[in-house]
Amino acid sequence: MSVxxxxxxxxxxxxxxxxxxxxxxxxxxxEINLGLGKETNSSATVKCFPTYVRCLPNGQEKGKFLALDLGGTNFRVLLIDLEGGSTTAKMVSKIYAVPTAVMVGPGDGLFDHIAQCLSTFMHEHKVENVKIPLGFTFSFPCR
Incomplete structure (x- = not known):
């Protein structure tokens, strides 16, 4: 079949x-370098914020990890169980809607919503009393 x-x-x-x-x-x-610069961040087109990644994964990671992803209309929580030295991982996740009023309102309401969703998720998966490393992707425009 020809195009x-x-x-x-x-x-x-x-x-x-x-x-x-x-x-x-x-x-x-x-533009990314301007966004990363302490003196140029405020006027940069691409805003960049510091990350606190201490090391890169090496494939030997083991245990439970929480991952949070906040986008424009949804907040996703993932619980990942890595076996270390294996390519298999167990993962459960849940997507929570971010109501418009929370999305466009003050930051307090947004972070209260995130905390409530995370609390609910951790309780549902019986990890509310477990110390778990957490990563947070915040891909949400804010001021």
Whole structure:
């Protein structure tokens, strides 16, 4: 089955040259560096905030881990059980809606909502009294 000529013509406009791709890459790298800079963060187009990652995974991790992901309309909580030295992992997760009023309201309401969802999840999975490492992805615009 051949691709119609019109589709080929439209798609040709979407092909990016190596030179253009390099310019985009350099511009993004520049903006990220401005976002990471202490003096330039406030005026940067791409805001970057510090991370507290202490080391990279090596495949030997073992035990239970919590992962939180806050997006625009949903908050996801994951409980991951790693066996160490294995490619298998057990994972349970739950998605909680973030009500519009919470999403656009003050930060106190948002973090109260996150805390309540996390508490509920941990109680449901019987880990509320267990000390568990936690990672938090906050992909939510805020001021």
């Amino acid at each position: 119609p000529e019109k589709v080929v013509q439209v798609c040709e406009e979407l092909i990016i040259s190596d030179e253009t791709l390099r310019r985009v890459m350099d511009a993004l790298d520049h």
